[in-house]
Amino acid sequence: MFSFAKIKGGIHPDENKHLSNHKPIAKALLPDHVIIPLSQHLGAPANPIVKVGDSVKTGQVIAEAGGFVSAYIHSSVSGEVKDIGEYPVPHASGLKNLCIKIKRHGDEWHYLPRLSLESSADILIERLREAGLTGMGGASFPSNIKYLAKDKIHTLIVNAAECEPYITADDMLMRERAEQIISGIKIAQKILKPKSVIIGVEDNKTEAIKILKKALAKENGDKSSGIRRVWPLANSTTFYENLQISLAVVPTKYPTGGEKQLIQVLTGVEVPSGELPSSVGFLCQNIATVAAISDAVLEGMPLVKRIVTVTGRAVNSPGNFEARLGTPLSELLDQAGADQDKVSRLIAGGPMMGQVMKTTDVPLVKGCGGILALNEQEIPQAESSPCVKCGKCVNACPMGLVPLEMARHTKYKDYDGAVDFGLTDCILCGSCAYVCPSHLPLVQYFQFAKGELKKQSDQDRRLDYTRQLSEVKRARLKKEADAKAAAKAAKAKKRKRTTNPA
Amino acid sequence: MVAPIVVLYLMGLILGFLLAYAAKVFKVESNPIVKEVEEMLPNTHCGQCGFAGCGAAAEAIVDGKADPTCCPPGGNGLAVKLAEKLGISLQLGDDAENIPAFAIINSDLCTGCTRCSKVCPTDAIVGANKQIHGVIRKACTGCTACETACPEDCITMQPDPTTVATWTWPQPSAA
Numbered sequence: 001m002f003s004f005a006k007i008k009g010g011i012h013p014d015e016n017k018h019l020s021n022h023k024p025i026a027k028a029l030l031p032d033h034v035i036i037p038l039s040q041h042l043g044a045p046a047n048p049i050v051k052v053g054d055s056v057k058t059g060q061v062i063a064e065a066g067g068f069v070s071a072y073i074h075s076s077v078s079g080e081v082k083d084i085g086e087y088p089v090p091h092a093s094g095l096k097n098l099c100i101k102i103k104r105h106g107d108e109w110h111y112l113p114r115l116s117l118e119s120s121a122d123i124l125i126e127r128l129r130e131a132g133l134t135g136m137g138g139a140s141f142p143s144n145i146k147y148l149a150k151d152k153i154h155t156l157i158v159n160a161a162e163c164e165p166y167i168t169a170d171d172m173l174m175r176e177r178a179e180q181i182i183s184g185i186k187i188a189q190k191i192l193k194p195k196s197v198i199i200g201v202e203d204n205k206t207e208a209i210k211i212l213k214k215a216l217a218k219e220n221g222d223k224s225s226g227i228r229r230v231w232p233l234a235n236s237t238t239f240y241e242n243l244q245i246s247l248a249v250v251p252t253k254y255p256t257g258g259e260k261q262l263i264q265v266l267t268g269v270e271v272p273s274g275e276l277p278s279s280v281g282f283l284c285q286n287i288a289t290v291a292a293i294s295d296a297v298l299e300g301m302p303l304v305k306r307i308v309t310v311t312g313r314a315v316n317s318p319g320n321f322e323a324r325l326g327t328p329l330s331e332l333l334d335q336a337g338a339d340q341d342k343v344s345r346l347i348a349g350g351p352m353m354g355q356v357m358k359t360t361d362v363p364l365v366k367g368c369g370g371i372l373a374l375n376e377q378e379i380p381q382a383e384s385s386p387c388v389k390c391g392k393c394v395n396a397c398p399m400g401l402v403p404l405e406m407a408r409h410t411k412y413k414d415y416d417g418a419v420d421f422g423l424t425d426c427i428l429c430g431s432c433a434y435v436c437p438s439h440l441p442l443v444q445y446f447q448f449a450k451g452e453l454k455k456q457s458d459q460d461r462r463l464d465y466t467r468q469l470s471e472v473k474r475a476r477l478k479k480e481a482d483a484k485a486a487a488k489a490a491k492a493k494k495r496k497r498t499t500n501p502a
Numbered sequence: 503m504v505a506p507i508v509v510l511y512l513m514g515l516i517l518g519f520l521l522a523y524a525a526k527v528f529k530v531e532s533n534p535i536v537k538e539v540e541e542m543l544p545n546t547h548c549g550q551c552g553f554a555g556c557g558a559a560a561e562a563i564v565d566g567k568a569d570p571t572c573c574p575p576g577g578n579g580l581a582v583k584l585a586e587k588l589g590i591s592l593q594l595g596d597d598a599e600n601i602p603a604f605a606i607i608n609s610d611l612c613t614g615c616t617r618c619s620k621v622c623p624t625d626a627i628v629g630a631n632k633q634i635h636g637v638i639r640k641a642c643t644g645c646t647a648c649e650t651a652c653p654e655d656c657i658t659m660q661p662d663p664t665t666v667a668t669w670t671w672p673q674p675s676a677a
């Protein structure tokens with residue numbers, strides 16, 4: 001039924017997960033104020049529906065989806081809206097963006113009505129929308145939109161690979177809230193009616209695997225046949241299957257948690273270039289999102305908090321925190337005992353794909369699973385030198401691309417050339433840059449080239465638009481001129497007629 | 503039996519000569535490539551390139567009198583396409599020079615004379631007579647026609663500020 005394939009390429013960076021995975025999830029202190037960005041998701045920013053001075057409750061909608069692909073935003077504390085304005089946000093640009101600032105007074109909740117597994121698929125999808133759910137693995141794609149493709153889906157993949165070094169938020173979630181995860185999966189099953197559900201976990205999370213296995217066995221009601229090991233050590237992937245939900249333990253390798261990579265390693269199916277997993281019948285959902293789905297449906301709780309790993313060697317007591325969205329990273333760093341003098345680099349996200357932050361004033365957002373305060377020894381310092389054409393990057397690339405050629409063409413501003421070598425398929429995982437002996441900033445080249453291509457296509461679109469506008473204007477002017485001429489002619493004729501009979 | 507063959511043969515001959523003659527007499531003076539290039543240009547006739555309209559610019563570009571980069575609203579994207587079409591090499595300008603500018607109307611000075619909206623090739627300026635006018639960013643090509651037309655000197659051209667949505671990664675400086 002399943003075939004296993006290895007992912008192409010990939011790397012084995014130092015995991016550094018031991019720093020943060022031995023303590024239970026701590027509840028972060030409620031912040032004095034929260035700063036909630038209106039654009040935490042892929043798609044159009046949300047439109048605020050509150051005014052300065054309004055009092056809001058935890059879970060109350062403060063901004064509505066600003067388009068089809070967009071998401072609701074809820075207040076993560078109860079208190080008073082202090083400002084709607086520009087604040088620093090966790091974005092690679094370091095720029096400010098529109099946020100709602102709320103001063104907290106207590107923590108009074110506003111819940112959505114509870115639903116159950118009996119609710120229809122449409123009602124459940126609507127709930128994902130109302131609850132402002134977006135993928136919590138990083139890309140922040142609005143969940144309801146993903147589930148709208150339900151009729152195409154035959155397999156639900158729950159992404160618990162958590163392949164980024166340092167981050168242990170999903171690991172701890174599985175250890176502590178296996179039941180919640182399973183009820184989330186059941187809701188997803190209810191919506192999608194998939195033929196199979198596979199949870200994909202990397203084999204470095206032994207504790208979490210044990211707990212999940214137990215929970216799945218219980219779920220099936222029959223301990224002996226509930227969970228079977230059906231594929232011992234084929235390509236070193238172990239497969240546990242029960243009737244509804246299977247658990248697949250995959251070898252630890254970065255970036256197995258990439259959507260396309262995980263699908264490939266679990267099922268052998270390659271998602272075609274430029275296509276979404278749904279085009280071949282898969283829906284891949286991060287495990288934290290699955291848990292949030294359970295909260296949204298069964299508890300009526302919108303997405304206002306998440307588990308985040310605060311770690312790095314500039315932090316004295318790294319760990320996982322369940323924190324309200326909009327909490328300034330500085331407060332979370334304080335609670336984990338960050339030593340400001342030792343911090344050489346602050347990253348929102350994981351060390352491979354996260355973004356460097358210039359300030360700790362940025363808030364926690366829906367898609368942020370990690371806050372890294374790294375000391376000097378933890379960041380590579382090497383100078384880059386010209387490419388030696390060793391081909392290591394080609395071997396490391398999980399998408400089977402040719403990074404050295406992509407970089408070379410980018411350097412000469414030949415972006416179409418870079419596309420020929422795979423730029424569009426590049427997932428910016430950083431594997432190539434990790435292995436490059438010349439320490440070339442390969443990912444930055446690809447980010448740059450992707451940005452240039454986007455700018456070009458935006459400009460092309462504008463050009464088409466303004467061209468149309470000017471055509472319309474010219475046509476209108478011509479029509480007006482014609483109408484004037486016609487009126488003049490008519491007038492002249494009339495005058496002639498009135499003068500004639502005399 | 504023979505008659506139709508002869509007739510058809512003659513007809514073919516005559517029509518052939520007619521066609522050859524017509525091609526000579528009605529020969530299109532303009533280079534067809536100019537027409538194609540003109541179609542690629544924005545066709546807003548904004549004059550930012552220094553030529554009278556996109557037709558004149560197309561001619562100049564084809565004749566090599568103007569650079570494919572001469573069209574500011576088209577930007578580098580258009581320049582690349584033009585160079586490809588004409589098979590010429592291209593010296594792309596720094597992108598910083600290419601940031602699109604937009605007209606901004608100072609509402610304190612605007613008298614609502616409508617002169618600007620009359621000259622705007624893309625109808626990007628809205629506002630009724632005697633009322634303050636505003637610019638629709640999306641539609642403005644930065645052609646400066648309104649700047650010249652405004653009797654109150656209240657229009658300035660300003661680059662669009664970079665936002666989180668429009669920001670893109672800078673070029674890496676290394677090797």
Ligand code: SF4
Binds near residue numbers: 396402427428432
């Ligand atoms: S960053 Fe892009 S090119 Fe480099 S290894 Fe990852 S997918 Fe391949």
Ligand code: SF4
Binds near residue numbers: 394403
């Ligand atoms: S790994 Fe670095 S040095 Fe080696 S071929 Fe790739 S870019 Fe060049």
